[in-house]
Amino acid sequence: MSAPTILPPRILLVEDEADSAALVMETLAGEGWTADWCDNGEAGLRAAAVQPYDVIILDRMLPQIEGLSIVRRLRAAGISVPVLMLSALARGENRAEGLDAGADDYLAKPFESVELIARLRALIRRATNATPGAVMIYGDIELHVKARNAHRQGKHVALSPREFEILKFMMDHAGDIVTREMLLREVWNLAFDPQTNVIDVSMSRLRQRLDEGFDTPAIETVRGAGYRLVGGLVP
Template identity: 60%
Template sequence: MSGLNLLYVEDDARLAQDVAQLMAAEGNRLSWTASGEEGLKRAGTEAFDVVILDRMLPDLSGIEIVRRLRDAGIAAPVLMLSALGRAENRIEGLDAGVDDYMAKPFDPPELVARVRALQRRAAGQAHSAVILFGDLECHIKARTAHRRGRHLALSPKEFALFRYFMENAGEVVTREMLLRNVWNLSFDPQTNVIDVNVGRLRRKLEEGFDAPVLETIWGTGYRLVAA
């Protein structure tokens, strides 16, 4: 990881200093603010390779920050750090538009590796700005979805699902694949979060159109098909 421009929003000054030293040792530039409002402003107006975001801030929660960023169409990769590390906490963060979620305390080398992975993923997106399949369009940088030219209003998690289905169009996508690649979970939280989100996405993809595009493969998962 060389020469990345990072933003860290964290109200624990000592932890922020430790992370700043860790990232500097890797040759990166880290800007720090303890204010959620200031972090939101900077993330919305400056170009950062990765935003590292504490969840519990005194003035504006990390969840609210990432929701506002995604609503504004800002797609900078966000890694959330939080003492709240239960499955439901991670799911809430990922549903809000967070790209990765780490529980505190964390292993410093793992933090470096995850920031590196987020930057690589974001860099790869720039080479594939639009994915086309049938009458569907997935605009990666704009984080927008279209069918037959009609814009589909998707939430951040619905867009993440749509993008993953588009990247694997025509192939069977299992629940395990969705948990690992969309929710960043290595285990099944035993909730209906996948079914609910896929159901919402299906309605938005198919409502007002005559042909279905998202099939349920019973007992296995789902498959995106061309209309």
């Protein structure tokens, strides 16, 4: 599950504003990644149609052909490369439009670097291992997907159905940060962040259950970003 990506992913960035593009490139560089950059929709569409990319980062408001229409055309042409839409149009309504058009994920500008990387990793991972196995293992945690139960170091951990969903989502992204927004969207199907700390409370619940009787935490909080499975070693 947690096999490191040996080759850097092939990324296409379609963004008309040089400043924003530079910011994205800078963020990617932090991971040792790079991207091909197109500064208009037409060039972006052409590149996406010809080159086999692992993921496309696509702005929405683009000259010539706008982002939504690029995704639609790609999908209509049977090209299923994962698309992360990156846009200043950040409201729930806008997200729904992006996802309806065929984008796999939608990230609002301004974005946190960790969030962009986490989402990109998630998309690449999803594209390569489409179906998780019946048993998911990361560090000392074992998840039986069909039986819907979890074990840590062989000890059964009692989880509510929703806690199981959270853990499963984190196992899907084992080793990577999952942000609050990703959790809200994937586990609760919510396109925005409530003002109260409901996610933190749910996460601390899950943590308590996983850590009961253990000295090392199973999940760590990454400040300002989200959560990550620690993946403690099996003793």
